Every structure is written in C-alpha cells, then in structure tokens.
Amino acid sequence: MTSSQAPLLSVQHLSFSFSKEKHILKDISFSIENGTFTLITGPNGAGKSILLRCLKGILAPSGGNILLSGEDVTKHPKKRLQSIGLVFQDADTQIVGQTVEKDIRFGMENIGMDVVEQEQHLDDVLTLMGLHEQRDQRPRTLSGGEKRKLSIAGVLVMDPKLLILDEPFANLDYRSAVSVLKTLLRLQKEGHTIVIVSHEVDKILAHADQVLLLEAGLIVQQGTKESILSHLEEHDIYIPSVKNVEDLTWLKH
Numbered sequence: 001m002t003s004s005q006a007p008l009l010s011v012q013h014l015s016f017s018f019s020k021e022k023h024i025l026k027d028i029s030f031s032i033e034n035g036t037f038t039l040i041t042g043p044n045g046a047g048k049s050i051l052l053r054c055l056k057g058i059l060a061p062s063g064g065n066i067l068l069s070g071e072d073v074t075k076h077p078k079k080r081l082q083s084i085g086l087v088f089q090d091a092d093t094q095i096v097g098q099t100v101e102k103d104i105r106f107g108m109e110n111i112g113m114d115v116v117e118q119e120q121h122l123d124d125v126l127t128l129m130g131l132h133e134q135r136d137q138r139p140r141t142l143s144g145g146e147k148r149k150l151s152i153a154g155v156l157v158m159d160p161k162l163l164i165l166d167e168p169f170a171n172l173d174y175r176s177a178v179s180v181l182k183t184l185l186r187l188q189k190e191g192h193t194i195v196i197v198s199h200e201v202d203k204i205l206a207h208a209d210q211v212l213l214l215e216a217g218l219i220v221q222q223g224t225k226e227s228i229l230s231h232l233e234e235h236d237i238y239i240p241s242v243k244n245v246e247d248l249t250w251l252k253h
C-alpha cells in the first residue's frame with residue numbers, strides 16, 4: 001500500500017498492561033481516515049485515556065502496531081509526538097507557562113517555529129478560543145473552562161496532523177461547549193483529522209464519521225453513527241429518542 005492510500009492512523013492489535021495481572025487494552029484495532037471525525041466513548045475506566053497515551057507515545061504498548069500514513073511508528077514515539085496533538089483530560093497536567101501567552105508559546109518555541117509565524121499563530125488561537133482578555137493571566141488562576149480552552153489552544157497552535165482531545169467538553173458551560181464543538185468542526189472542514197473521547201454521545205453523535213465503543217479494554221462496537229445507534233442502549237449509553245441521528249447534536253439546526 002502506498003502512503004497516499006493508507007489511513008492517517010492505523011492501530012493493529014494494540015494491547016497495554018501495567019502488570020501481568022492488569023491488562024488495560026486488549027487487541028484494539030481501528031483506522032482513522034484523513035479529514036474524518038472519530039468519537040471514542042465507553043464507561044469510566046474502560047481504557048480510553050490509556051489508549052490515547054499509547055497513541056501519542058507517552059505509554060509504550062505491550063503489543064501491536066501503530067502506523068502513521070502507512071509507516072510503522074510503533075517503535076518511534078518521537079514521530080508520533082510531532083504528528084499527534086493530544087489535549088489531556090486533566091487540563092492542569094498540560095499547562096506549563098507562567099501566563100496564558102507564555103503557555104501557548106511554549107510548544108511553538110519547543111519545535112523551533114519561526115518568530116513571525118509564532119505571533120500570527122498566537123493571535124489566531126487566542127481569538128479562536130476567546131482568550132485574548134486572559135492573555136497575561138496566570139494559568140492557575142483561570143476557571144476550569146478557561147483552563148480547558150487554554151489546553152486546547154496550546155495543542156492547536158502546533159497545527160498537528162491528527163488532533164486528539166480527551167473529554168474536551170468537561171467543565172464547559174453550554175456556550176463554551178458549543179464554541180469548542182464549532183471550532184473542531186471548522187478545523188475538520190479545513191482538513192484536520194479529529195478524534196475525541198467523550199461521554200456526551202447524545203450531543204455530538206451527528207458529527208461523527210466513525211464511532212468506537214470501548215469497554216474493559218475491548219472495542220465492543222465500531223462503525224458509522226447510523227450503524228452504532230441501535231446498539232448504544234444495550235451498552236447503557238443514554239440517547240434520547242430521535243427520528244434522525246442528525247438530531248443528536250448540541251448545535252441548533
């Protein structure tokens with residue numbers, strides 16, 4: 001297969017264990033096509049955040065392979081670090097700068113981005129996430145929702161090929177959740193590939209090209225939003241009764 005035909009990300013038989021007794025991920029396989037929006041969901045403790053850490057290269061899988069555009073990068077976590085932007089579930093773990101601006105600059109400086117380009121990216125991302133007013137504020141004084149926006153901004157500014165967000169709507173009020181969702185959909189329109197882990201299935205399913213349902217380290221359902229819809233209830237995922245899967249969105253039609 002040539003790299004142009006290969007999916008952006010391909011995960012093959014991935015497993016992860018903390019110890020011989022504690023198998024967290026078991027034989028996980030899926031692909032992410034360029035430009036798509038994937039929703040990963042499943043109960044607390046299913047292994048979703050661990051899966052994302054394995055993809056990003058923070059944790060080393062115990063078995064299986066990870067391919068980026070057809071290239072096997074399982075043993076090259078550094079290649080994944082650059083191509084995959086991960087917004088952590090816990091925003092605090094990601095914030096390092098003394099001010100909002102410095103925090104956003106940190107990643108760009110790390111990868112040696114051109115200074116003029118840095119200014120433009122910084123301005124764009126502050127506008128996008130509505131953080132101009134907080135520019136000089138110390139991150140630990142931000143509200144929970146503002147911290148979430150800062151952690152998204154810090155990853156977006158690096159323009160990763162694959163953008164992965166772990167519970168991006170946690171802590172956000174309705175207006176902010178809608179604004180983050182709209183931002184993600186806009187990024188997707190511009191060609192970005194997006195993966196989110198979320199429990200808010202009823203509010204975002206309409207936008208998912210692919211859904212993965214994880215339970216106890218296994219993918220128990222995998223498919224399009226239409227194909228997965230009738231299986232959600234049997235897995236205790238709340239979905240209001242709607243005529244059309246397109247109605248399962250936070251956005252007004």
Ligand SMILES: Nc1ncnc2c1ncn2[C@@H]1O[C@H](COP(=O)(O)OP(=O)(O)OP(=O)(O)O)[C@@H](O)[C@H]1O
Pocket residue numbers: 018022024042043044045046047048049050051089
């Ligand atoms: N450092 C660790 N040592 C041992 N077990 C761990 C460690 N980190 C996580 N786990 C366990 O791994 C399992 C999967 O955790 P993970 O954080 O991936 O769950 P999750 O699906 O993201 O859940 P949530 O929806 O609550 O965020 C849990 O049972 C958790 O207790």
Ligand SMILES: [Mg+2]
Pocket residue numbers: 048049050089166
């Ligand atoms: Mg988690």
